[in-house]
Amino acid sequence: xxxxxxxxxxxxxxxxxxxxxxxxxxxxxxxxxxxxxxxxxxxxxxxxxxxxxxxxxxxxxxxxxxxxxxxxxxxxxxxxxxxxxxxxxxxxxxxxxxxxxxxxxxxxxxxxxxxxxxxxxxxxxxxxxxxxxxxxxxxxxxxxxxxxxxxxxxxxxxxxxxxxxxxxxxxxxxxxxxxxxxxxxxxxxxxxxxxxxxxxxxxxxxxxxxxxxxxxxxxxxxxxxxxxxxxxxxxxxxxxxxxxxxxxxxxxxxxxxxxxxxxxxxxxxxxxxxxxxxxxxxxxxxxxxxxxxxxxxxxxxxxxxxxxxxxxxxxxxxxxxxxxxxxxxxxxxxxxxxxxx
Numbered sequence: 001x002x003x004x005x006x007x008x009x010x011x012x013x014x015x016x017x018x019x020x021x022x023x024x025x026x027x028x029x030x031x032x033x034x035x036x037x038x039x040x041x042x043x044x045x046x047x048x049x050x051x052x053x054x055x056x057x058x059x060x061x062x063x064x065x066x067x068x069x070x071x072x073x074x075x076x077x078x079x080x081x082x083x084x085x086x087x088x089x090x091x092x093x094x095x096x097x098x099x100x101x102x103x104x105x106x107x108x109x110x111x112x113x114x115x116x117x118x119x120x121x122x123x124x125x126x127x128x129x130x131x132x133x134x135x136x137x138x139x140x141x142x143x144x145x146x147x148x149x150x151x152x153x154x155x156x157x158x159x160x161x162x163x164x165x166x167x168x169x170x171x172x173x174x175x176x177x178x179x180x181x182x183x184x185x186x187x188x189x190x191x192x193x194x195x196x197x198x199x200x201x202x203x204x205x206x207x208x209x210x211x212x213x214x215x216x217x218x219x220x221x222x223x224x225x226x227x228x229x230x231x232x233x234x235x236x237x238x239x240x241x242x243x244x245x246x247x248x249x250x251x252x253x254x255x256x257x258x259x260x261x262x263x264x265x266x267x268x269x270x271x272x273x274x275x276x277x278x279x280x281x282x283x284x285x286x287x288x289x290x291x292x293x294x295x296x297x298x299x300x301x302x303x304x305x306x307x308x309x310x311x312x313x314x315x316x317x318x319x320x321x322x323x324x325x326x327x328x329x330x331x332x333x334x335x336x337x338x339x340x341x
Contacts, residue, residue, distance in 0.1 A: 007148070010046075011050050015222060026262075027150075048088050052127060087315060091323055138166075141162050143329060149162075198259060217236075229289040232292060238253060243279070253284070260291050
C-alpha cells in the first residue's frame with residue numbers, strides 16, 4: 001500500500017537564525033522521527049522561490065547546501081529510506097507544471113494573497129515572481145500527491161489556493177491531482193496550532209527573521225557564543241519589577257524564557273518555577289546567554305562533521321529518483337491540456 005506523502009521545505013534566501021532553528025528545523029527533525037514509518041517525507045529547498053524577494057545570488061547555492069547541513073546537524077536523518085531531499089530547480093517538472101497551472105489561476109485570487117499585498121504596498125519594485133509564487137508552490141505540492149503540508153499561519157491562503165487549483169483542474173479534466181487536506185486537519189496533523197515564534201531581541205513585538213536587517217535582535221547560527229551573549233545581554237525587556245511569562249504584555253522577557261525553555265528541553269512552567277517573581281533581569285539574561293552559548297558550541301561541532309559533499313551526494317541520488325517519478329504525473333497533466341497524445 002502506497003504511503004501518504006508529507007511535503008515541506010525551507011527557503012535558502014538568507015542565513016538561518018536561532019529562531020529558524022527552534023521554530024522550523026527542530027520541528028522538522030521531530031516530524032521525521034514521528035512519521036517516517038507511516039509516511040513518505042519529501043523535504044526540499046524551494047530555491048526558485050528564494051529570489052522572489054531580494055537575495056544575494058552569489059551565495060544562494062552555498063546557502064542551500066548549508067541549510068541542509070544544519071538540518072543534518074540538528075538530527076535530521078538524510079539517509080532515512082522514507083525521506084527524499086531535493087532542490088526545486090533540479091526537478092524541471094516543478095517549473096513545467098507551474099506553467100500549466102498558472103493558466104488556471106485567476107488574477108483576482110492571486111492579488112488577494114496577503115504576502116503579495118504587503119510587499120506591494122512597501123515598494124514599487126515587487127517582482128511578478130512574488131505575484132505568481134503561490135502557483136509555483138501549488139505545483140510543488142501537487143507534483144508529488146502530497147496530502148500533508150506542514151505550514152505556518154502565513155501560508156494558509158497558499159494552501160487554500162493549492163486545493164482550489166487541484167479541484168478546478170480535476171473537475172475540468174478528470175482526477176489528476178491529490179487534493180491536500182484542508183487547513184484545520186493540517187494543523188491537527190502537524191501540531192502547528194501553537195507553533196514556536198522566536199522574537200527579535202531588539203524589538204520583541206516582531207519575529208526574529210532571517211530576511212530582516214536586524215543585527216542586534218537576531219542571533220545567527222554562525223554567531224560565536226561571545227557574539228550571541230552580547231546580543232542577549234542587551235536584549236530589550238520591560239520596566240516591570242518581576243519576571244513572568246506573558247507574550248501579550250511582556251514580549252521581551254517572555255521571549256528570553258521561551259528560548260531558554262526550548263534549548264534546555266524544559267516546559268515554560270518548569271522554567272517559571274525558578275524565575276517567576278524574581279526581579280533580576282540581568283541574572284536571567286546571564287542564564288539564557290549560557291544556554292545559547294552551550295547550544296552554539298555543540299551545534300558548530302556537529303555542523304563541522306557534515307561536509308558539503310555528503311549533502312550533495314544525497315541530493316543527486318534523490319533528485320535522480322524524483323525526476324523519474326514526477327515524469328508520469330507531469331505527462332498526465334500535459335496530456336489533459338492537449339500538449340501530449
